[in-house]
Amino acid sequence: MTATVLRLAPSDKPTLDPMISLVANDMNLVNSVILDRMQSEIPLIPELAGHLIAGGGKRLRPMLTLASARLLDYSGARHHKLAAAVEFIHTATLLHDDVVDGSDLRRGKRTANLIWGNSASVLVGDFLFSRSFELMVEDGSLKALKILANASAVIAEGEVNQLTAVRRIETSEERYLEIIGAKTAALFAAACRIGAVVAERSEADEAALDAYGRNLGIAFQLVDDAIDYTSDAGTMGKDAGDDFREGKMTLPVILAYARGDDDARKFWKDAVEGRRDTDADLAEAIGRVRDTRAVDDTLARARHYGQRAIDAISGFPSGAARDAMIEAVEFAVARAF
Amino acid sequence: MTATVLRLAPSDKPTLDPMISLVANDMNLVNSVILDRMQSEIPLIPELAGHLIAGGGKRLRPMLTLASARLLDYSGARHHKLAAAVEFIHTATLLHDDVVDGSDLRRGKRTANLIWGNSASVLVGDFLFSRSFELMVEDGSLKALKILANASAVIAEGEVNQLTAVRRIETSEERYLEIIGAKTAALFAAACRIGAVVAERSEADEAALDAYGRNLGIAFQLVDDAIDYTSDAGTMGKDAGDDFREGKMTLPVILAYARGDDDARKFWKDAVEGRRDTDADLAEAIGRVRDTRAVDDTLARARHYGQRAIDAISGFPSGAARDAMIEAVEFAVARAF
Numbered sequence: 001m002t003a004t005v006l007r008l009a010p011s012d013k014p015t016l017d018p019m020i021s022l023v024a025n026d027m028n029l030v031n032s033v034i035l036d037r038m039q040s041e042i043p044l045i046p047e048l049a050g051h052l053i054a055g056g057g058k059r060l061r062p063m064l065t066l067a068s069a070r071l072l073d074y075s076g077a078r079h080h081k082l083a084a085a086v087e088f089i090h091t092a093t094l095l096h097d098d099v100v101d102g103s104d105l106r107r108g109k110r111t112a113n114l115i116w117g118n119s120a121s122v123l124v125g126d127f128l129f130s131r132s133f134e135l136m137v138e139d140g141s142l143k144a145l146k147i148l149a150n151a152s153a154v155i156a157e158g159e160v161n162q163l164t165a166v167r168r169i170e171t172s173e174e175r176y177l178e179i180i181g182a183k184t185a186a187l188f189a190a191a192c193r194i195g196a197v198v199a200e201r202s203e204a205d206e207a208a209l210d211a212y213g214r215n216l217g218i219a220f221q222l223v224d225d226a227i228d229y230t231s232d233a234g235t236m237g238k239d240a241g242d243d244f245r246e247g248k249m250t251l252p253v254i255l256a257y258a259r260g261d262d263d264a265r266k267f268w269k270d271a272v273e274g275r276r277d278t279d280a281d282l283a284e285a286i287g288r289v290r291d292t293r294a295v296d297d298t299l300a301r302a303r304h305y306g307q308r309a310i311d312a313i314s315g316f317p318s319g320a321a322r323d324a325m326i327e328a329v330e331f332a333v334a335r336a337f
Numbered sequence: 338m339t340a341t342v343l344r345l346a347p348s349d350k351p352t353l354d355p356m357i358s359l360v361a362n363d364m365n366l367v368n369s370v371i372l373d374r375m376q377s378e379i380p381l382i383p384e385l386a387g388h389l390i391a392g393g394g395k396r397l398r399p400m401l402t403l404a405s406a407r408l409l410d411y412s413g414a415r416h417h418k419l420a421a422a423v424e425f426i427h428t429a430t431l432l433h434d435d436v437v438d439g440s441d442l443r444r445g446k447r448t449a450n451l452i453w454g455n456s457a458s459v460l461v462g463d464f465l466f467s468r469s470f471e472l473m474v475e476d477g478s479l480k481a482l483k484i485l486a487n488a489s490a491v492i493a494e495g496e497v498n499q500l501t502a503v504r505r506i507e508t509s510e511e512r513y514l515e516i517i518g519a520k521t522a523a524l525f526a527a528a529c530r531i532g533a534v535v536a537e538r539s540e541a542d543e544a545a546l547d548a549y550g551r552n553l554g555i556a557f558q559l560v561d562d563a564i565d566y567t568s569d570a571g572t573m574g575k576d577a578g579d580d581f582r583e584g585k586m587t588l589p590v591i592l593a594y595a596r597g598d599d600d601a602r603k604f605w606k607d608a609v610e611g612r613r614d615t616d617a618d619l620a621e622a623i624g625r626v627r628d629t630r631a632v633d634d635t636l637a638r639a640r641h642y643g644q645r646a647i648d649a650i651s652g653f654p655s656g657a658a659r660d661a662m663i664e665a666v667e668f669a670v671a672r673a674f
Contacts, residue, residue, distance in 0.1 A: 040494055040497075041494070042494050042497045042498045042501065043501075044497055044500070044501050045494065045497055092463075093463075096459050096460065096463060099455070099456070099459060100455075100456040100459060100460065118436070118437075118455070119436070119437040119500055120497065120500060122433050122436060122437060122459055123433065123437065123493055123496045123497045123500060124493070124497060126429075126430075126433060126466070126489070126492075126493040126496070127490055127493035127494060127497065129463070129466065129489075129493075130486055130487075130489035130490035130492075130493055131490055133470055133482070133486035133489070134483070134486045134487060134490060136486075137479060137482045137483045137486050140479055142474055142477055142479070145470070145474045145482065146471070146474045149467055149470035149471045149473075149474050150467075150471060152463070152466075152467035152470070153464055153467035153468055153471055155463075155467075156460055156461070156463040156464035156466075156467055157377055157378070157379050157382065157464060159460045159463070160377075160379045160381055160382055160457065160460045160461060160464065161379045163381070163456055163457060163460060164379065164380075164381050
């Protein structure tokens, strides 16, 4: 017997294209559910929700539900409503996040809170969240409901945890990992696990897909946080330096602070606590992050989790689904290179 | 056969005491669930949630679930988790409402958003909302899940509807009833209906309790909105004149505007659109509302819905449960007299 070792070895330019092709037909049906179920007699609801939902998101999380189900040879239709529910939960958290962060740009567009105000964003988020549970109830699986209700509670806990860590220079890498494990990775994990639930597979298969999603989610967030110290608004579709100006304790800052001398530590403390927020300060921060290899090592951490994601699904049969899921990981970690 | 006609005829001072006594034992168990399930490893969550949950609310909605179940002779324990879920949904909407309204006083205490900020209130609301679904999943009734998921979506729609009606003098009584039917009465209706669901009673019994809760909820909100034009912060536990200053189109304003002459209409348009918001303006508004009998007639409308609530449960056996539910209606409509 020959062991197959799947390595995280980015091809020239890994993309999401194989995954997009893999689930294209299912995704059309999911998109129909999304468009249909964001409707309401109150015109502001589809208007505001549509701004974000039609706004060029990759719909990565529902794609993961579809791809996971495909990996397990599921050929039914139950996962369309559940994948839409996953996307609604994600959209609701984005609407609330933008209020919490006071963001004014997302995916290269003005945020809903900037256009319609914080109140409307909060309430339409609540609506989409409720709708996601209505979709799950229609599906009728208590198991899926439990997984997504739990993920939603964990996401909210992670967001509150992040809120209480903000502007606190003493935040550790461990606490940071706890935060992103909750606020980002929990929904990735749940989205993938749902694929095994609809396919009615074993707990071990559920756990494997959960681990794939969770590790991919952590890698994804690490890269996102690294990009904030390498790039600009044009390539990111969000405001460059947002994390910096909001005093968010992301891994690049945690590493740069830990590795810095007294002068560096004073700079970071001042910055995180809100006393340095000019463009020049941002440029200095980017320089300090680069010089301490804090971005490089944030990306190295991302590759570690990416490799774990790939290993988690190495026991499933090879084929188009597994290949697409592997390339999705490579894409996630390669975005910043 | 003698027909029994139950009349809304307030006793000297109707109270909630009979209902409180009726469900006291069950309510202790519900309170345990509430306290247990608002916990989290993130200290800010129980701290903020506890501020509101321990803050002297009547817990009317979970009481209604318990009383409805009692009316149907249900003697199990399933409704404890569901009643806690109802209260969590209510608490989540209060947290989000106070952010939306920018309120600084609720139940005579400073609001959570004032103490911990809007972001924390939004996120802890999300957490409680997720927890409520976790509790429902533990109960395991898809029917209960469907009722409460639908109520949650309707509440959010009602809140958005109210948001888009704010500062619009042309809002009609019909639209106002639509709004309070969604933002307030839907949860009252669902809370009562859940009582019939756990008791596994017929659809007709479910519908009767739904109608009781819905009409009680409308009466309750009508009286609340009337109180804002009759009372002061001391007796209300909220800021007097909040609705006035926020330009909310409640029935007292709708009636006073409809019945007013040109001078009155100009006053109301200016006030609702935010050009009159001093204490003297509030005093003038209260006078105008009184002179047009707008508060009296708002309360008359409340009695109409109160009578409908009572009639809805007239077919159930007489006894302590039905008596308590009738007196709860009398209490709701008598608060402002």
